[in-house]
Amino acid sequence: MKTKITIILLIILFCKTGWSQTKVESNKIVKVLSFNILHGATTKGDFDLDVIANVIKKTKPDFVAMQEVDYKTNRAHKYDLVTELGWRTKLIPLFAKAMSYDGGEYGEGILSKYSFLQTRNVALPFTPGNEPRAALEIITIIPSKDTIAFVATHLDHLNDESDRIAQVKKINEVFTSSKYPTILAGDLNAIPGSSPINILEEVWSPSYNKENLKHTFPSDNPTEKLDYVMFFPHNRWKVIETEVIIDTIASDHCAYLVTLELLHE
Numbered sequence: 001m002k003t004k005i006t007i008i009l010l011i012i013l014f015c016k017t018g019w020s021q022t023k024v025e026s027n028k029i030v031k032v033l034s035f036n037i038l039h040g041a042t043t044k045g046d047f048d049l050d051v052i053a054n055v056i057k058k059t060k061p062d063f064v065a066m067q068e069v070d071y072k073t074n075r076a077h078k079y080d081l082v083t084e085l086g087w088r089t090k091l092i093p094l095f096a097k098a099m100s101y102d103g104g105e106y107g108e109g110i111l112s113k114y115s116f117l118q119t120r121n122v123a124l125p126f127t128p129g130n131e132p133r134a135a136l137e138i139i140t141i142i143p144s145k146d147t148i149a150f151v152a153t154h155l156d157h158l159n160d161e162s163d164r165i166a167q168v169k170k171i172n173e174v175f176t177s178s179k180y181p182t183i184l185a186g187d188l189n190a191i192p193g194s195s196p197i198n199i200l201e202e203v204w205s206p207s208y209n210k211e212n213l214k215h216t217f218p219s220d221n222p223t224e225k226l227d228y229v230m231f232f233p234h235n236r237w238k239v240i241e242t243e244v245i246i247d248t249i250a251s252d253h254c255a256y257l258v259t260l261e262l263l264h265e
Contacts, residue, residue: 029261033063033064034185034227035056035227036067037052037250038253039073043250049079062113065185066081066109073102092115093109095107095108097121107121108135108153108154114140115140116138121135122135124166126167134154135153137149149182151183157189176204178232181233181237182231183229184228191224191226192213201230205234207228208228215254217254218252222244229242235265239260241259245257
């Protein structure tokens with residue numbers, strides 16, 4: 001009889017322990033979406049923020065890195081796009097200016113499920129006459145009570161790689177000195193194996209499978225990978241799943257969704 005009671009108690013203890021461990025690890029799961037939103041336009045040439053918001057809502061992300069974000073420009077009908085999309089998706093919005101444009105501003109955006117401890121906008125190097133670029137960082141706390149950093153960026157788009165190379169070197173210099181586990185996401189305007197991506201991957205770990213690339217551009221027939229999620233340091237993150245979200249109307253880029261697990265030190 002004592003043996004049976006002992007076995008039952010052990011089973012109960014095991015079940016409780018297993019459930020608790022699963023719960024703890026689920027609190028360390030982070031879903032990241034990188035999405036070039038085509039300054040609020042759609043591939044139909046109209047202006048429909050609900051189409052963009054629906055792509056975001058369907059993926060249920062913790063963090064969204066948005067590129068080609070307008071702030072009160074004429075072409076975006078004087079909308080603050082990040083705030084508008086934050087309202088539609090019930091996520092916290094943050095905009096970072098890269099340059100003045102069309103009666104307003106143009107740059108990066110972040111949507112977050114969690115509030116900010118700290119933010120900063122880092123200007124990236126560029127050749128005079130080319131488009132200025134920026135990297136936007138938030139420091140936040142996820143449900144496991146771990147503090148992490150999330151960086152959103154958009155690199156130069158020209159065929160000449162000079163600005164992109166200078167920009168990734170600046171990103172490596174600034175953000176890999178963080179004391180927090182860090183995620184980098186954005187439209188990097190470079191394909192795997194190119195010099196800018198290779199420079200980033202000297203310190204950042206990629207989330208994509210190099211043997212089975214999932215292309216992200218153009219959205220109607222993806223033939224290139226331009227959109228990325230990377231992380232640092234290597235031993236603090238594990239890739240759980242990646243998915244390319246194909247919506248031919250919302251943008252000319254596919255949204256790129258990556259599910260990561262924050263690992264113990």
